[in-house]
Amino acid sequence: MLAKAKAHGIDGDLLGWMTDWTVDRRQRVVLNGVESEWVKVTSSVVQGSVLGPVLFLLYINCIDAAVGAHDREIMISKFADDTKIGREIHDPKDAASLQTALKNLIQWCTDWGMELHPDKCVIIHFGKNNPGHDYFIGPNKLTAVDGARDLGVYISKDVDWTEHVNRIAKKAHVVLSQLRRATTLRDSETFTTLYRVYVRPLLEAAAPVWNPMKRESLNTRKKVQRCATS
Numbered sequence: 001m002l003a004k005a006k007a008h009g010i011d012g013d014l015l016g017w018m019t020d021w022t023v024d025r026r027q028r029v030v031l032n033g034v035e036s037e038w039v040k041v042t043s044s045v046v047q048g049s050v051l052g053p054v055l056f057l058l059y060i061n062c063i064d065a066a067v068g069a070h071d072r073e074i075m076i077s078k079f080a081d082d083t084k085i086g087r088e089i090h091d092p093k094d095a096a097s098l099q100t101a102l103k104n105l106i107q108w109c110t111d112w113g114m115e116l117h118p119d120k121c122v123i124i125h126f127g128k129n130n131p132g133h134d135y136f137i138g139p140n141k142l143t144a145v146d147g148a149r150d151l152g153v154y155i156s157k158d159v160d161w162t163e164h165v166n167r168i169a170k171k172a173h174v175v176l177s178q179l180r181r182a183t184t185l186r187d188s189e190t191f192t193t194l195y196r197v198y199v200r201p202l203l204e205a206a207a208p209v210w211n212p213m214k215r216e217s218l219n220t221r222k223k224v225q226r227c228a229t230s
Contacts, residue, residue, distance in 0.1 A: 001022070001055055001058070001059050002015070002018065002019055002022065004058050004059055004061070004062070005018060005055065005058050008058055008061070018051070018055070021051065022055075024040075025040070025041040026038045026039060026040055026041060027039060027041050053080065056080070056081070057080075059112070060078065060081075060083075063076070063078070063083065063105070063108055064076050064078075066104055066105075066107070066108040067085060067101050067104045067105050067108065068101060068104075069104070070097070070100055070101075070104070071087070071097045071100070071101065073087050073088060073094075073097070074086075074087050074097070074098070074101045075087060079151060082150075082151065083105075084150070085098070085101055085102065085105065086098075087101070089130060089131060089133065092131075092133070095131070095133035095135075098135065099135055099136065102135060102136070102137060106137060106138060116137055118137040118138070118140035118142065119140075121137060121142055122142060122143050122144070122145045122148050123135055123142045123143070123144050123145070124144070124145060124146075124147065124148060124155070124157050125144060125157060126157055126158075126159070132144065145157075147163060151206070152205055152206055153205075153206050153209055153210055154167055161210040161211075161212055161213075161214075161217065162214060162216070162217055164210050165210070165212055165217040165220050165221065166220060168202050168203055168205075169203070169220045169221060169223065169224050171202055172199050172202045172203055172224045173224060173227065175198050175199050175202065176195075176199060176224070176227055176228055179191075179194050179195075179198060179199075191228070195228050199224070199228065203221055203224060
């Protein structure tokens with residue numbers, strides 16, 4: 001990680017400070033007052049720190065070049081430790097290119113001391129004419145799913161946001177029920193504040209991405225508001 005930071009132009013006192021911050025660290029676990037032995041932290045960054053995410057982004061910045069070096073059509077999207085790889089598939093050659101990108105990703109992880117968890121990875125075949133080829137991470141076949149939750153938004157293979165709206169509406173109804181059970185003072189000002197803090201964010205998170213176009217989805221969201229005001 002420090003070598004990568006230096007490759008990005010970080011040097012001098014700043015690199016020395018980062019080095020002092022990352023080396024010779026120890027950690028232990030405390031549960032119900034019982035303490036484990038101290039162990040040295042020889043990899044990764046300090047979780048919960050401000051500098052940790054910055055160093056992690058520096059660490060994985062070169063993954064794009066490693067994964068898609070053989071094919072300019074390979075699409076890579078990264079957000080923190082969440083990485084997505086995709087490609088338009090028209091024939092078996094395109095599918096082989098995507099599989100090569102996955103192999104490159106595995107090799108990158110091996111070279112830089114990281115590990116992929118195949119059980120946490122899935123594949124979505126977008127498009128009606130998608131041939132739906134199989135893809136693998138090592139010996140493990142990736143599970144093909146109709147949709148998956150990505151950064152809080154449920155994306156289906158037909159890019160229909162109905163399921164996402166249904167999910168957030170269901171969660172909002174659960175939160176509303178919890179608020180009713182947990183509060184005794186329900187005047188308009190108090191409950192409106194609670195609604196804005198705990199319910200409304202559920203209905204509006206990442207809304208520019210999944211802005212509902214179907215009347216049934218709009219009605220689903222309205223039912224939550226009616227339930228809150230009834």
